[in-house]
Amino acid sequence: MGAKVLILITLVVAMLGMVLGASHTVGASAGSWDLQTNYTTWASRTRFTIGDELQFEYSTTVHNVVEVRKAGYDACNSSSPIVMFLTGNDIVPLAAIGTRYFICGVPGHCIAGMKVQVNVKSKAVRTIQRCRGTGKRFRCRYETVLSSATVAGIDQSARARLGLAIVVTSLMLFI
Ligand SMILES: *[C@@H]1O[C@H](CO)[C@@H](O)[C@H](O)[C@H]1NC(C)=O
Numbered sequence: 001m002g003a004k005v006l007i008l009i010t011l012v013v014a015m016l017g018m019v020l021g022a023s024h025t026v027g028a029s030a031g032s033w034d035l036q037t038n039y040t041t042w043a044s045r046t047r048f049t050i051g052d053e054l055q056f057e058y059s060t061t062v063h064n065v066v067e068v069r070k071a072g073y074d075a076c077n078s079s080s081p082i083v084m085f086l087t088g089n090d091i092v093p094l095a096a097i098g099t100r101y102f103i104c105g106v107p108g109h110c111i112a113g114m115k116v117q118v119n120v121k122s123k124a125v126r127t128i129q130r131c132r133g134t135g136k137r138f139r140c141r142y143e144t145v146l147s148s149a150t151v152a153g154i155d156q157s158a159r160a161r162l163g164l165a166i167v168v169t170s171l172m173l174f175i
Pocket residue numbers: 075077078079080
C-alpha cells in the first residue's frame with residue numbers, strides 16, 4: 001500500500017511538472033543578460049519546450065531586450081521589433097513551437113554577442129501511465145507521446161491525455 005501511494009505521488013508530481021513548464025533565466029547559472037555570456041553555449045545546454053518561459057534579468061540603465069525576426073537577429077538590426085522589453089526582469093512565455101530571436105537594442109551590444117536564439121520544441125518523448133480499476137485490482141497502461149511533433153495540435157492532444165491521467169491518478173489516491 002505504502003509503495004503504491006509513493007509511486008502515485010511521484011507520478012502526479014512528474015505530470016504536474018510537465019504541464020506547468022519550466023522557467024529559464026537567460027544566461028544562468030554562470031551569467032545573465034550581459035555582455036560576457038556566450039548565449040550559443042547557454043541555449044545549447046537547455047531544452048526549451050512549449051509552456052516554458054524565458055526570464056531576462058539585467059540593469060535597465062545598461063541593457064534592454066528586443067524580440068526580432070531572423071533577419072533582424074542575423075544583422076543585429078532592431079529597427080523592426082516584434083516586441084521590446086524594458087523592465088529588467090522580463091518574462092517571455094514560449095507558447096508555440098518554433099525559433100524565437102532576441103537581441104539587446106543598445107547600440108553595439110548585439111554585435112558584441114548579446115543575442116540569443118531559442119528553439120522551442122514540443123513536449124514529446126514522454127511516457128504516460130494510465131490505470132484502470134480499484135483497490136488492489138487495477139491495471140496500468142503506458143503510452144508514449146510522439147517525439148517528432150512539429151504541429152501544435154499534437155501537443156494539445158498530449159495535454160488532454162495528461163489531464164485525464166491526472167484525474168485518474170488523483171481518483172486512485174483517494175480510493
Ligand atoms: C535595419 O533594417 C531596416 C529595415 O527593417 C533598414 O531600413 C535599415 O537600413 C537597417 N539598418 C541597418 C543599420 O542596416
